[in-house]
Amino acid sequence: MKFHVLTLFPEMIGGAVDHSILKRAADSGLIEINAINIRDYSADKHKSVDDYPYGGGAGMVMQAQPVYDSWESIVSEGKKIKTIYLTPQGQTLTQDKVKELSEEEELILLCGHYEGIDERVLEEIVDEEISVGDYVLTGGELPAVMIIDAVSRLIPGVLHNDTSAGTESFENGLLEYPQYTRPETWHEKTVPKILLSGDHKKVDEWREEQSIERTKNKRPDLYDEYIKSGIQ
Ligand code: 9D3
Secondary structure (H helix, E strand, O other), rough: EEEEEEEHHHHHHHHOOOHHHHHHHHHHHEEEEEOOOOOOOOOOOOOOOOOOOOOOOOOOOEEEHHHHHHHHHHHHOOOOOOOEEEEEEEEEHHHHHHHOOOOOOOOEEOOOOOEEEEEEEEEEEHHEEOOOOOOOOOHHHHHHHHHHHHHHHHOOOOOOOOOOOOOOOOOOOOOOOOOOOOOOOOOOEEHHHHHOEEEEHHHHHHHHHHHHHHHHOHHHHHHHHHHOOOOO
């Protein structure tokens, strides 16, 4: 999967994905990250990319031309690549959406800054708008990294254990069961006896029970969905 990120702060993308799992995925060619500095496409000698909003108001608006030209530099070879604008006004990212995006061969992630981007270029290039939740950030760079992270781990070979991406939180609509490792006693707390029994069937049943109980307590909203889904 190739991720193109259109941004005024390309170092925020490179820095965040140059570690551990994503670094290994990039090194082994499973993912590729192409961070493009929109400022490199500025047409004026001062390299400006923003201007005052027509109609007045606070702040600056990113101009259509450098955004369009940076986008055009990616799609000029004629291929159709889904373009996603990261914006607080978008649909909230979900695991279902992440799964859908992981089916694409390439993605273009457009990050906004200042008071937004000239609407006319958005009309021409954006296929989908995505938010990462109802809170206010300074720009779309961290959301772009979140999408890269969430999508990459669904690509076969990116995670060591290829079953682990499928059997965890949100996959069946339940939270994960609690985990324990050595020592058997820590701060006077012991590991649940059943996990030491070696009875895999019993262990599986206990874990499922714990998942359901946890979801009921910690995420009653997910628990309601789980009940309504009828998959118990
Ligand atoms: C002055 C602009 N704001 C009016 C209240 C709106 C605004 C636009 C852009 C506020 C923040 C931002 C920067 N955020 C993002 O670009 C962003 C974002 C976010 O802030 N929250 C959740 N998801 C996302 S995706 C992109």
